Amino acid sequence: MRYAQSVADLVGNTPLVRLNRVTDGIAATVLAKIEYFNPGGSAKDRIAANIIDAAERDGSLRPGGTIVEPTSGNTGVGLALVAQQRGYRCVFVVPDKVAEDKRAVLRAYGAEVVVTPTNVEPDDPNSYYSVSDRLVRDIPGAFKPNQYANPNGPRSHYETTGPEIWRDTEGALTHFVTGVGTGGTISGTGRYLREVAGSSVRIVGVDPVGSIYSGDDIHGYDVEGVGEDFWPPAFDPTVVDAYERVSDAESFAMTRRLAREEGLLVGGSSGMAVVGALRVARDLPADAVVVVLLPDHGRGYLSKIFDDQWMTARGYDVEPVASVLPAHSTQEHSA
Known part of the structure; x- marks a missing residue:
């Protein structure tokens, strides 16, 4: 088989x-x-297993731990796929410009999602970098993969x-x-x-x-x-x-x-x-x-x-698409 x-x-x-x-x-x-x-729908799936393997080897991530990461969504999905198999919880911090669709995907994979403002400096206490650092300090057994430096x-x-x-x-x-x-x-x-x-x-x-x-x-x-x-x-x-x-x-x-x-x-x-x-x-x-x-x-x-x-x-042009339907067919009909 x-x-x-x-x-x-x-x-x-x-x-x-x-x-x-x-x-x-x-x-x-x-x-x-x-x-x-890729099964999680993005290139970020590729990095998750290597990051978690390394964290397990060096003791940064222990059984029952929680993965906390700032992400625009895709890294979170990749990490969640591996975390599911190994018994870890996930908390992902996303900037508010990340579409609700992507937040919903993260939740669907079992993660908790924290939303932060987008237009702040990286060292601002409300940035998704700073908030993720704070959560790592506050959650017992938390590990931050830190894709930006890993x-x-x-x-x-x-x-x-x-x-x-x-x-x-x-x-x-x-x-x-x-x-x-x-x-x-x-x-x-x-x-x-x-x-x-x-x-x-x-x-x-x-x-x-x-x-x-x-x-x-x-x-x-x-x-x-x-x-x-x-x-x-x-x-x-x-x-x-x-x-x-x-x-x-x-x-x-x-x-x-x-x-x-x-x-x-x-x-x-x-x-x-x-x-x-x-x-x-x-x-x-x-x-x-x-x-x-x-x-x-x-x-x-x-x-x-x-x-x-x-x-x-948002001020972006939208290319019109001509309909092939007769005008009367575009009206809603009740059963």
């Missing part, structure tokens, strides 16, 4: 899918690595994401493009690709307008799970060759296009990454191979990016 011992064993080996319609006019091959095929995050991508991309492109990869959040994905994947391919692969980080990585004008932005207002210790900037800076409007418009034109229901950071990848690919020759990592599923954004009223209320 062929089966997995638990759902946590299904992490990794996500597929590459060619983008066809949004790449119109581009000669290069642009492949999307679809991370929502080396097991980048190591997970070095051991899995990078090798998968190199294997599946059969060494033909020329460009790797991904959003930068905690920095773990680009640092670990980029380091692996550097080791196997040297300078023949270009590593490009995609960053929201307002983030510290690609500009000096640091301010809030709506896209979730990417960008930062400080330099995380887990991030290795030396692996990055270039950055593409993308606005929220561009990110969200592409996110909606990916659903309607490519059949990929993904989050806003995926749309952002694709905008960056298409800029990179625009002038490349036909033998170039660009892989762009799409970090998560769109299920956590249905009430935001995929909701026309939310989009227009």
